Amino acid sequence: MITIRPSRPEDGPRAVEIWRQAVDATHHFLLPEDRAALDALVSSFLPQAPLWLAVDAQDHPLAFMLIDNGHMEALFVDPIARGQGLGAALVRHGLSLHAEMSTNVNEQNAQAVGFYEKMGFRGTGRSEVDGQGRPYPLIHLKYGGA
Template sequence: MKEGSGPVILRACRGEAEYPALVDIWRSAVRATHDFLDGSDFTRIESRLASDYFPAVTLTVAEKDGKPAGFAGVHGDSLEMLFVSDAVRGQGIGTALLSEVIAYQGVSKVDVNEQNRGAYGFYVSRGFVRVGRSELDADSRPYPTLHMELSTNR
């Protein structure tokens, strides 16, 4: 059986014990999609995922073939993170997670690194429109951020 051939199951995160698997997914996804990210920033963000970032959001996990394959983190009406393991990218997991958090958690906003053209295209193709831009990211680092909102004309 090829990897990723089973159905996608969406569920709530099972708590801190699952954080290492989510960090692995983050690492895989960021290495595949964030070639603009400085190595020291990669290390800094990775070191804060389990301690700071995961506890601050509601985490939804996408499970495929019995193991986590992607996750989304929501705070209020904002999608704060959505990452899919590179091994199963392009198989609809990101779309399933996004649809879930829009439908059941009221997500209507997302910020995207300007250099991450793939993510920007992903959100545009799913009904988000650019409503603003910041020269720095939320940590005041030199990663321009595009602010997006779900279009009311979907």
């Protein structure tokens, strides 16, 4: 049984662990120096961020989502829990709070692009660089109904 709940201060280290494992499993396009720089950035803010967590029956976090003003800034699932519907459950929860939620996805992450399209998100634009100005194109998405 999966439950979605707000994060608590003690969940911070686990959220960073989920991020690291998910990025290592899905972001093969990142250069090592960019991966290290992102790790430092994420480790500095993620533990304090107001996250939505998907937790198992023992309250162990398996995935998280970060939404800021209706924009999903992050959605990451522990690779051991992929394919169990956790990402979809978190997105549905986010949509229950923000019916016109938007997000960005790395163009090189084809699995994530397909996931968001399957969830009903539609492209609204593209950027040549990521949020830190690195050469990782982003696709801008907005929920358009599934």
